[in-house]
Amino acid sequence: MQQDGLILELQKGNQKAFERIYQLYSESTYGIIFSIIGEKDIAEEVLQDVFMKIWDNADSYDSSKGRFFTWILNIARNASIDKIRSKSFKNKKQNLAADNFVDILESKTNFSASSDAIGLKKYIEILKPVCKKLIDLLFFKGYTQKETAEELEMPLGTVKTRNRACINKLREIVGN
Template identity: 80%
Template sequence: MQQDALILELQNGNERAFERIYHLYSESTYGIIYSIIRDEKIAEEVLQDVFLKIWDKAPSYNSDKGRFFTWILNIARNASIDKIRSKDFKNDQQNLKTDNFVDILEAKTNFSEAVDAIGLKKYIDALKPVCKKLIDYLFFKGYTQKETSEELDMPLGTVKTRNRICIDKLRAMVIK
């Protein structure tokens, strides 16, 4: 089944289309969720929530506003960020086990893995280092613009402007 037809079937409430969408996108969506949350069990829960949202919000998807996969990733990213900002998640993280610290230290190299998981590595590699850092913090680590500003010791206005410029450059490369 062609992707446009599959999406249309999903929007019409076809459960088989939903199963196919899950099969096609769940692995890469989980990769994005896990790169933000860094906890397998919670990432699996968020993945299930994301696909419930996809099912519920499928009629609102509009191909004129972007690609279907991008729409899914935005839902996943937002759900992940909501989860890590939740009170329950923060309380659970106060008592981290020592093996989590190893994961956190190893996460420094996770940017390229996350980018590879969704097929953006070749485009990201073409960007300037400042763009790579901004995209890493804002989209893969789930930082807010204010947190990114503090982390990179850069004025908030500069973060916002550079982020917009970097995303525009990335968009231009992907659309070509």
């Protein structure tokens, strides 16, 4: 649920509002960043940067252009992509940033303390391979509809409808 009042408070520079926004969005943002970067410590750094950007640039969020979540999503993806393109990252972590969200979920075997993640992993396996691809590109990697269509060699309209079906499945899995 998007809380417009909370966002307005954030834009006014209310630190309490920032805390609440952090609680609401930091974990999912961390997931997005981690799926792109694939390295915990660096992802953590980027997460911090992203929330600083959210604080500094809250004014530039315009609700008529889209969801607040989507706005954060874009900041997080851009910051992560900037990071993996940076020289320091390329020098150190060349082989890492390859996993997609499914690989990440699958690697969360028995070590995971989060039962949610174990459950999610189990159910994500139900998703068709094409769904995994679509969600990875569109959600985690921030591809446009057109880029996704080219990447997966499917018509533009099909991307939209197939993805819709995939998200319906996901909604069943996560239980709403």
